[in-house]
Amino acid sequence: MGATIHDVAARAGVSVATASRSLSGKRGVRPENHERVLAAARELNYEPNAVAAALRSRTTHTIGMVVPRISNPFFATMVEAIEQQLQEGQRSLLLGTSHYDPDVELRQIQALLDRRVDALITIPCHRERSASATQLASTRVPTVQLDLRLEGNVSGWVGVDNDAGIVQVIEHVLAGGARSLAFVGASPSDSSSQERLDSYRRAATRLDGPHGPVLLGDFTIEWGQEAATRLLDGDDLPDAIVCGNDTIALGVLRALTRRGVRVPDDVQVTGFDDIAYAELAEPPLTTIRQPQRHMAAEVVRMLTDQLSGATESTRRVAVVPELIVRASTASE
Amino acid sequence: MGATIHDVAARAGVSVATASRSLSGKRGVRPENHERVLAAARELNYEPNAVAAALRSRTTHTIGMVVPRISNPFFATMVEAIEQQLQEGQRSLLLGTSHYDPDVELRQIQALLDRRVDALITIPCHRERSASATQLASTRVPTVQLDLRLEGNVSGWVGVDNDAGIVQVIEHVLAGGARSLAFVGASPSDSSSQERLDSYRRAATRLDGPHGPVLLGDFTIEWGQEAATRLLDGDDLPDAIVCGNDTIALGVLRALTRRGVRVPDDVQVTGFDDIAYAELAEPPLTTIRQPQRHMAAEVVRMLTDQLSGATESTRRVAVVPELIVRASTASE
DNA sequence: CAGCTGACGGAAATCGATTACCGTGATGCA
DNA sequence: TGCATCACGGTAATCGATTTCCGTCAGCTG
Structure with a gap:
């Protein structure tokens, strides 16, 4: 059914290596060949297989996130803001919920790691019993925890001041x-x-x-x-x-x-x-x-910093929230 | 760093084929060998690479979902209910948002298809302009739309009556x-x-x-x-x-x-x-x-039916909602 | 003109699993 | 006993990309 990069290369009259380089723009390809590859891809309606790319390149362009629940508006807003940030960086969000159960949380994190997410964001569900799961995660991939701060963790943290x-x-x-x-x-x-x-x-x-x-x-x-x-x-x-x-x-x-x-x-x-x-x-x-959007931006910045191999990046950020004055307090 | 199935097989003194069969339980493996494989996996702290498995088996155990936004409580509850349903079936949820923009929606669907999700759930963001994207999706994978009903679509639909x-x-x-x-x-x-x-x-x-x-x-x-x-x-x-x-x-x-x-x-x-x-x-x-949980269950049932190759499954389900009586109406 | 460099193309290895295919020994049955 | 069947193990192909490694050729230098 679907055309592979071999088909594209064949139609363009070049090797798969050239086709790959042309499509991902990694290394110089002569403009003439570049055009032919692009044309072939378009004609064949080529849809790159991200799974194959991920296997070889060891990068899934996918971030995992585990939250206690989504129906809580605060968490929902965080998820939304983070998803939007990731969208801009061409990454996707693999989402899991723990329902406030540390055992489920651990299983979800494990599942995300098996799927080889590039990084992990968690909103821990328990002050003590979430620590081991986060610990596990942070030895494998860049990890940031949101909101809840855990004792003695080695991952990044973003929360509200x-x-x-x-x-x-x-x-x-x-x-x-x-x-x-x-x-x-x-x-x-x-x-x-x-x-x-x-x-x-x-x-x-x-x-x-x-x-x-x-x-x-x-x-x-x-x-x-x-x-x-x-x-x-x-x-x-x-x-x-x-x-x-x-x-x-x-x-x-x-x-x-x-x-x-x-x-x-x-x-x-x-x-x-x-x-x-x-x-x-x-x-x-x-x-x-x-300041959810601000926090989301901070989380994603922290992760992309680490993914692009920054030597030493910020580990903890407490965002200052905003006072919203309405009618339940005296106006002056 | 990580141990592969080759390492596990070597340590257990069997071939990779036997190790694979043992771990996924697909075909008969003698109890003795089964034990040795499990022991080896445990000792090596083996973490299966779901990306490699997905490439070969053409199954990611991942469902894609695109919603207009997550901060809307109705959508948030739907996402949560669906995620929970999927968890029970050992599947994960790859989530995207369209922000009510059909162009974004299309890009998100395309990204999910490139990642080879096994199926797709959408809450279309526009009565007319979402049709082509859903159409595209449904030619590739089993697709269900939620809530909004589109004209002349070929995918499944679940909504409220x-x-x-x-x-x-x-x-x-x-x-x-x-x-x-x-x-x-x-x-x-x-x-x-x-x-x-x-x-x-x-x-x-x-x-x-x-x-x-x-x-x-x-x-x-x-x-x-x-x-x-x-x-x-x-x-x-x-x-x-x-x-x-x-x-x-x-x-x-x-x-x-x-x-x-x-x-x-x-x-x-x-x-x-x-x-x-x-x-x-x-x-x-x-x-x-x-009836969000009910609808979620219906969506997941519809998809798993199709994924397990049901010849002809239900295409449209309108779930009857429940009247909640509170003090704003007369009690009798 | 010899030699060096840089740009680019291609063949083939590679990522790590699943699975098609074949072989072997044990068992059942007539 | 002879033969079909079954249960299970192993070898190697395979999924579809990326990436390494090497070769070629053009252009430049002294």
């Missing part, structure tokens, strides 16, 4: 007139929640003296509602509630508005991540936008 | 006491909006006599708000507003509650798709859930 984000939020609500704060977050089961909590404690203390109450639960609407209810039932409501992510903040907002508390007049509320619904909430939520 | 969904919604609000209806949808630029509109007209007429007003705009919150405002300013408000999708319904809900109209007491509101935020709206939105 949680500290910078929290600091921006706090400075913003203080500028809006807040004198007392509270933090509603998640128990530090991963590096992000840990960092956001630490940053809050540090920044609140530095900027505001002793920081207010810290309530820790999980990243759900329900927890946000419950935490807000606790604050409402407590002694005195803080001027601003800083939340560990947007989902929590939506729950907080809902509990407050149901109890007739005005946002931002009585209490300012902030989130983190800028998920799609942040903009649709009532009132729209001030939050920190994850 | 929009008609069944709309009928369920209408029967539900009528059962809840509605005597008059309105439809807020999008101009029929794709087959889904067309079908939903047609179904509404048919079903409303059949079930309710002459149907109420039909307002067409686009799939946005803003349009939902505007349409609701128009209805509010009109002569008399219908008992139920059927929306073409959830986004529109959210806009409708917002406009109604801002004007003090009670949902569902004064007006019932329904959506379509069951996006994540439907559950979080005030009140939570009654809607039609896209």
